[in-house]
Structures are given as structure tokens and as C-alpha cells.
Amino acid sequence: MEKIALAVQRALHDETPGQARIGVVPGAVAAPAHPEPRTGRITYIRTPTVAIAPRVLERHRVTSVNADTTADAFKLLRTQILMEMRKNDWQTLAVTSPNKGAGKSTIALNLAISFALEVDYTSLLVDADLRDPDVGHMLELEPGPGLADYLVGKAPLEDLLIHPDIGHLVVLPGGAPVAKSSELMRSPMMAELVRELRNRYRDRLIVFDVPPILAGADTLALSGYMDATIMIAEERKTKRADLERSFELLAHSNLIGVVLNKSHELPEPEPITRPRPSAFRRFFGAEG
Numbered sequence: 001m002e003k004i005a006l007a008v009q010r011a012l013h014d015e016t017p018g019q020a021r022i023g024v025v026p027g028a029v030a031a032p033a034h035p036e037p038r039t040g041r042i043t044y045i046r047t048p049t050v051a052i053a054p055r056v057l058e059r060h061r062v063t064s065v066n067a068d069t070t071a072d073a074f075k076l077l078r079t080q081i082l083m084e085m086r087k088n089d090w091q092t093l094a095v096t097s098p099n100k101g102a103g104k105s106t107i108a109l110n111l112a113i114s115f116a117l118e119v120d121y122t123s124l125l126v127d128a129d130l131r132d133p134d135v136g137h138m139l140e141l142e143p144g145p146g147l148a149d150y151l152v153g154k155a156p157l158e159d160l161l162i163h164p165d166i167g168h169l170v171v172l173p174g175g176a177p178v179a180k181s182s183e184l185m186r187s188p189m190m191a192e193l194v195r196e197l198r199n200r201y202r203d204r205l206i207v208f209d210v211p212p213i214l215a216g217a218d219t220l221a222l223s224g225y226m227d228a229t230i231m232i233a234e235e236r237k238t239k240r241a242d243l244e245r246s247f248e249l250l251a252h253s254n255l256i257g258v259v260l261n262k263s264h265e266l267p268e269p270e271p272i273t274r275p276r277p278s279a280f281r282r283f284f285g286a287e288g
Contacts, residue, residue: 051165060138064110074114090227098242102234103261105134108209116169130181133174146175151184185221194225213246228254
């Protein structure tokens with residue numbers, strides 16, 4: 001069984017030093033779609049700009065802004081995902097994990113920033129983990145309204161977006177935690193939001209930080225709106241049974257890749273085919 005793993009160097013470690021391995025799985029091939037080349041910097045008029053201090057980014061492991069090898073892994077991941085997005089004319093990407101703690105929000109933020117630094121694209125990061133929104137915390141934004149407020153009709157979209165003064169990145173925070181979030185994910189307002197985000201800018205890539213797949217029905221409810229999904233697994237923590245169950249639940253989705261986060265070894269790059277449970281038993285090693 002062929003596999004891919006590209007090393008994330010010196011980044012994304014927690015209390016136990018570790019590194020991340022990235023695997024991307026090719027999806028179905030369709031006609032390519034390329035945006036018109038973008039030149040110059042965008043001036044944000046309606047969307048407020050909130051400058052994020054470098055120490056904040058460093059504190060929350062936002063490494064994709066660095067001009068060294070710590071950003072190279074996200075450039076590799078970005079390139080592979082962009083190939084799939086272009087081939088299939090896709091705009092929306094969900095980032096999830098089987099369980100909490102794998103680092104999906106960190107990966108989602110770094111990936112959205114990496115997209116935003118591409119000359120041909122803008123990117124929007126949507127914090128759709130409404131039970132445990134973390135994007136605002138990682139950017140250390142002031143508490144305020146977010147996606148949850150839009151979905152219940154309390155605030156228009158234009159009043160919720162923030163430009164963190166990083167490339168062409170815009171962020172839609174989650175807002176205050178919501179208990180019954182799966183109902184909001186299935187609501188007509190959510191469907192309308194995704195349509196609005198798709199249609200407003202054709203050169204925008206939209207990254208959704210969604211809840212862990214095994215934590216509730218939120219991600220399944222949202223998956224029907226997503227063009228593609230990547231899975232985050234934590235080395236030595238994510239169980240094989242949980243990973244396989246997650247694959248089964250997302251069988252109807254375009255699962256295009258896996259990021260093995262907090263890895264302690266640097267594998268050599270290899271090609272990969274569409275994931276199957278047996279392949280990931282060998283890829284992730286012993287359960288536990």
C-alpha cells in the first residue's frame with residue numbers, strides 16, 4: 001500500500017516536543033479552474049484590521065508566517081491541496097480530527113495563512129467549532145460576536161469579519177460557545193452562508209475549522225457543504241479505531257488527506273492512494 005508523509009520541521013510541538021507529518025490523497029479529477037492573477041495588496045475598507053503581534057503568533061504556534069523552514073511544511077501542504085482544489089474547482093475545505101486535542105485549529109489557521117500569502121488567492125478562515133471556538137483565542141482577539149450570532153440572526157456577516165493584517169486573510173470567529181450547535185449547522189442560515197461565501201469572491205479559498213468528527217453531529221451536518229476535508233491525527237494519541245470510524249462517517253465526503261501532528265520522526269515523502277483503514281494501521285503504528 002503506497003503512502004505519503006512530508007515532514008513538518010521544527011514546528012507544531014506542544015509540551016512533549018514533536019513534529020508533524022503530512023499526507024495528501026488525490027481526489028477525483030475534473031476540469032481545472034484558475035483565478036485571475038491578483039496583483040498588489042488588498043485595502044480592506046469595511047472589514048476592520050486588527051494587527052496581531054508576532055509574539056502572539058509565536059505563542060500559538062502560527063509558523064506559516066515565518067521566512068524559514070518552519071513555514072516550508074505548510075507551503076508543501078498548501079501546494080498539494082491547491083492542486084486538488086484547482087483540478088476540481090473547489091473552494092471550501094474542512095479541517096477536522098477524530099477527537100479533541102490533535103491540533104486541528106492550529107493546522108487550520110496555519111493553512112489559511114499559507115493560502116492568504118499566495119499571490120493568486122485570498123483566504124477566509126471560518127471558526128465553525130461552535131462548542132469550543134478556538135481561532136479567536138489563538139489570535140488573542142477581544143471577545144465578541146461571531147458565526148453563532150449570524151446563524152441565529154443577531155448580526156450580519158459584514159459586521160463579523162476581521163482582517164488580522166496577515167496577507168489576504170480574513171477571519172470569521174465563532175463567537176461565544178453554543179451548546180446546541182448541530183442544529184445551527186443544519187439550518188438554512190448555514191446553507192445560505194456557505195453559498196454567500198462561495199459566490200462573493202471566486203479567488204477566495206474558505207477553510208472551515210470544524211469540530212472533531214466523533215464529538216457530535218456538527219461536522220456530519222456541515223460536511224454536505226464542504227468540497228473537501230483533511231483529517232488531523234495526533235501521533236501516539238489518536239487511536240486506530242477512532243480514525244477508522246471517522247473515515248467511515250466521512251465516506252461520502254472528499255477526504256483528500258491526513259496530517260499526522262506532533263510526530264517524533266521525519267519520514268521520507270512517498271506517493272499515496274485514497275485512504276483505507278488497513279493502510280492507516282500501518283501508517284500510524286500502534287494504538288494508543
